[in-house]
Amino acid sequence: DKHLRAQSKRKPAKKTKKAVVFFEVEILDAKTKDKLCFLDKVRHLVLFVSDPQWYPARQSIRLDPKGKSLKDEDVLQHLPVGTTATFYFRDLGAQISWVTVFLTEYTGPLVIYLLFYFRVPFIYPPKYDFTTSKHWVVHLACMCHSFHYVKRLLETLFVHRFSHGTMPLRNIFKNCTYYWGFAAWMAYYINHPLYTPPIYGEQQIRIALIIFLFCQIGNFSIHIALRNLRPPGSKTRKIPYPTKNPFTWIFLLVSCPNYTYELGSWLGFTLMTQCLPVAFFTLVGFIQMTVWAKGKHRSYLKEFRDYPPLRSPILPFIL
Amino acid sequence: MNIYLIVFIYLFLNYASQNEDGSEVERTSRFSTTLPGVAHVPFLTPAVVQERRPLIVAVMSAAASGTSKAAHGDVAAKRKKGPGALATAYLVIYNVVMTAGWLVIAVGLVRAYLARGSYHGLYYSIEKPLKFFQTGAVLEILHCAVGIVPSSVVLTGFQVMSRVFLTWAVTHSVKEVQSEDSVLLFVTAWTVTEIIRYSFYTFSLLNHLPYLIKWARYTFFIVLYPMGVTGELLTIYAALPYVQKTGLYSVTLPNKYNFSFDYYTFLILIMISYIPLFPQLYFHMIRQRKKVLGHIEDYGKVE
Numbered sequence: 001d002k003h004l005r006a007q008s009k010r011k012p013a014k015k016t017k018k019a020v021v022f023f024e025v026e027i028l029d030a031k032t033k034d035k036l037c038f039l040d041k042v043r044h045l046v047l048f049v050s051d052p053q054w055y056p057a058r059q060s061i062r063l064d065p066k067g068k069s070l071k072d073e074d075v076l077q078h079l080p081v082g083t084t085a086t087f088y089f090r091d092l093g094a095q096i097s098w099v100t101v102f103l104t105e106y107t108g109p110l111v112i113y114l115l116f117y118f119r120v121p122f123i124y125p126p127k128y129d130f131t132t133s134k135h136w137v138v139h140l141a142c143m144c145h146s147f148h149y150v151k152r153l154l155e156t157l158f159v160h161r162f163s164h165g166t167m168p169l170r171n172i173f174k175n176c177t178y179y180w181g182f183a184a185w186m187a188y189y190i191n192h193p194l195y196t197p198p199i200y201g202e203q204q205i206r207i208a209l210i211i212f213l214f215c216q217i218g219n220f221s222i223h224i225a226l227r228n229l230r231p232p233g234s235k236t237r238k239i240p241y242p243t244k245n246p247f248t249w250i251f252l253l254v255s256c257p258n259y260t261y262e263l264g265s266w267l268g269f270t271l272m273t274q275c276l277p278v279a280f281f282t283l284v285g286f287i288q289m290t291v292w293a294k295g296k297h298r299s300y301l302k303e304f305r306d307y308p309p310l311r312s313p314i315l316p317f318i319l
Numbered sequence: 320m321n322i323y324l325i326v327f328i329y330l331f332l333n334y335a336s337q338n339e340d341g342s343e344v345e346r347t348s349r350f351s352t353t354l355p356g357v358a359h360v361p362f363l364t365p366a367v368v369q370e371r372r373p374l375i376v377a378v379m380s381a382a383a384s385g386t387s388k389a390a391h392g393d394v395a396a397k398r399k400k401g402p403g404a405l406a407t408a409y410l411v412i413y414n415v416v417m418t419a420g421w422l423v424i425a426v427g428l429v430r431a432y433l434a435r436g437s438y439h440g441l442y443y444s445i446e447k448p449l450k451f452f453q454t455g456a457v458l459e460i461l462h463c464a465v466g467i468v469p470s471s472v473v474l475t476g477f478q479v480m481s482r483v484f485l486t487w488a489v490t491h492s493v494k495e496v497q498s499e500d501s502v503l504l505f506v507t508a509w510t511v512t513e514i515i516r517y518s519f520y521t522f523s524l525l526n527h528l529p530y531l532i533k534w535a536r537y538t539f540f541i542v543l544y545p546m547g548v549t550g551e552l553l554t555i556y557a558a559l560p561y562v563q564k565t566g567l568y569s570v571t572l573p574n575k576y577n578f579s580f581d582y583y584t585f586l587i588l589i590m591i592s593y594i595p596l597f598p599q600l601y602f603h604m605i606r607q608r609k610k611v612l613g614h615i616e617d618y619g620k621v622e
Contacts, residue, residue: 194573276578 023085030065030090058166060090095166102156105175109183110149116187117142128193135197137205141190141273144212148265151216159223161230163237182281190273198274205272212268219261221247226258239304252308253316255297259289260314290314402467410467411524413458418517420452425510428503442490442502449506452513453486482509485551489586492567493558501557505550508543515539537608544604548597555586562586 026038060069063079065088070079079085117138121129133139189195198204225248229238242249250257266282293314300307312319402410424445431444442449460476462468468475490502519536522528561567568582 189572189577189579192572192577196573196575196577199575274575274577276576 023083025085027087027089030088036089058092058095060092061087094169096169096172097166098162099156101172101175104172105179106149106152108176108180110146112180112183113145113187116191124193137197138190144269155223159227161227185277186281189275189277208268208272212265215261215264215268218247219258221245222258239307253311255300255311255313256293259293290319406467407524411521414517414521418514418521420448421510421513424448438503440498442497450486453482489555489558493561495561496554496557499554499557501550501553505547508547508550512543537612540604544601552590555590559586
C-alpha cells in the first residue's frame with residue numbers, strides 16, 4: 001500500500017582515477033520488516049513517497065528499526081553503512097506543526113481564564129453573573145495570567161526557532177486538555193465569589209508579584225539568548241553561555257534556565273493567589289519540565305565534550 | 320470542579336504509554352492488569368516460563384542441598400529475562416502467602432454462612448483479613464517499579480489502587496453499606512479471582528503450571544468480572560446518600576486554600592468511568608483467552 005519510490009540519481013562518470021563507490025540500498029518496513037524496495041548501483045539517494053497523504057514530515061527513515069530517524073541533511077556516503085545499506089521506513093502518523101500546537105494550547109488558557117474572570121453565566125450562581133471580584137489581588141492575578149499567555153503567544157510567533165517542524169497530531173489533544181483543563185480549574189477558584197485572599201495580605205502579594213515579574217523577564221531573556229544561538233533557518237545546536245544580560249548568568253549553574261524561571265513564575269503566582277489548584281498545576285508542570293530538562297542536559301553532555309561540569313539540569317546543584 | 324483532576328488522571332494513564340515521536344511503547348496488551356474483579360493478564364507468557372527453568376533449578380537445588388547458589392548463579396545471570404534467583408524466591412513466597420490469605424477469606428465466608436444460615440452480613444466475619452490482604456497487594460506496584468515483575472507500574476498501580484479504594488474509601492468509610500448484599504457479591508468475586516491468580520503466579524514461577532489453573536484463570540473471569548463489577552457499582556451506589564448527607568471527605572468554600580472537593584460527585588464520576596473501562600478490559604481478556612488457551616495443542620500440560 002505504500003507507494004514508496006526511490007530514485008537513484010546517476011551522475012555522469014568523471015574521468016578521474018578515484019574509485020567510485022556504488023551502494024546497494026534496500027528499504028524495509030520498520031514494523032513488519034517487509035521489503036519495500038531494493039536498488040543497486042546507487043550513488044545518490046533521494047527518497048520520496050508518491051502518495052501525497054504520506055507527506056515528508058510523517059516519514060521516518062532510519063538505520064535501526066527502533067533507532068532515531070535520519071535527518072533530511074544526511075548523506076548516504078557519510079552514514080555508517082557498508083556498501084549494502086538497509087533502511088527502515090516508519091510512518092509517524094498524522095503530523096501537525098509545533099507552531100499550530102503552541103498557538104492553540106496557549107490561546108485556550110488566555111480565553112478560558114477571562115471567561116471565569118468576567119463571571120460569564122452558568123459557572124457561578126446566577127446572582128454573580130458579570131459581577132467583578134472585590135479583591136484587588138484577583139484583578140492582579142488576571143493581569144499576570146493573561147500577560148503570561150500573551151507573552152507565550154508572541155514568543156511562539158516571533159522568538160522561538162524550532163528544530164523539529166512537526167509533532168504527532170494526537171499531541172494537540174493531549175496538550176490542550178492539559179493546558180485548558182488546568183486553566184479552567186485554577187480560574188474557577190481564583191475568580192470565585194467565595195475566594196479568600198492570601199493570609200499575609202499586601203506583603204505576600206507584593207513579594208509574589210516581584211518573584212513573578214522577575215521570572216517572566218528571566219524566562220524571556222533565556223528565550224532570546226537561545227534564539228540568538230541559532231541563525232535563521234538553521235538547525236545547529238550550540239552550548240548556551242551567559243551574555244551581558246544578568247538574567248542569563250544563571251546559565252553558569254543550569255542547563256535549562258527557561259524551565260527554572262518558568263517554575264519561579266508559577267511559584268510566584270501560587271503565592272499571589274494562595275490557591276491549591278495553582279500549586280498542583282505548578283507541581284505537575286515542574287515534574288514535566290524536570291523530565292525534559294534532564295533529557296536536554298543528557299543530550300548536551302553526549303554531544304559536547306567540553307560541556308561545563310558545574311551545570312545542573314533545572315535547579316542549581318539540586319536537580 | 321475537580322472532575323478535571325479525574326479526567327486528567329484518566330487521560331494521562333491512557334496517554335502515558337506513548338513515546339515522544341508518537342510511536343507506541345511496545346506492549347503485548349493494552350492493559351496488562353485489570354480493574355477489580357478481573358483476573359490479571361499473565362505477566363509470564365509460556366515462552367518466558369520455559370526460559371526460567373535453569374533459574375528454578377538453581378532455587379530448588381540450593382534449597383534442597385543447602386549449597387550456595389553461586390554454581391548456578393552464572394547460568395541464572397546469563398538468562399536475559401526474568402528476575403534473579405533471590406527475587407524469584409521472594410515472589411514465590413509472596414504469591415503463596417497471598418494465595419493462603421485469600422483462601423482464609425474464602426473459608427471464613429463459608430464458615431460464617433454455615434453458622435448464620437444466611438448470606439446477610441458476612442462482610443463482618445472477613446473484614447480484617449480482607450483489608451490486610453487486599454492492601455498488601457500494593458506491594459505488587461513495588462514489584463513492577465523495581466523490575467522483578469514485567470508489568471507496567473502505572474497499570475498495576477491503577478488496578479491495585481482501585482481495589483484499595485473500594486475496600487477503604489467506600490466499604491470501610493461508609494459503615495451503612497457494610498451490611499449490603501452487594502458487598503458479598505464483589506468480595507466473593509475478588510476472593511475466587513485472587514486465589515486462582517496468585518496460585519497461577521506461584522505455579523508459573525515454579526515452572527510447574529497445571530493446565531487446570533491456567534484454564535481457570537482464563538475462564539472464570541467470564542462470570543467473575545461482571546459479578547465483581549456489579550457488586551462494586553451497587554456498593555458505591557448504596558453509599559451515595561450517606562456521603563451526601565454527611566459530607567464525607569468533602570471540602571467546601573470558602574477556605575484559605577481556595578479549594579473544594581465533593582466526594583459525592585467524585586463517586587458518581589467513578590461509577591461513570593466503569594462504562595468505557597469495563598468493556599475494553601473484558602474484551603481484552605477474551606482475546607487473551609483465545610490466544611493463551613488456543614495454543615493448548617502446542618504446549619499441552621506444562622510439567
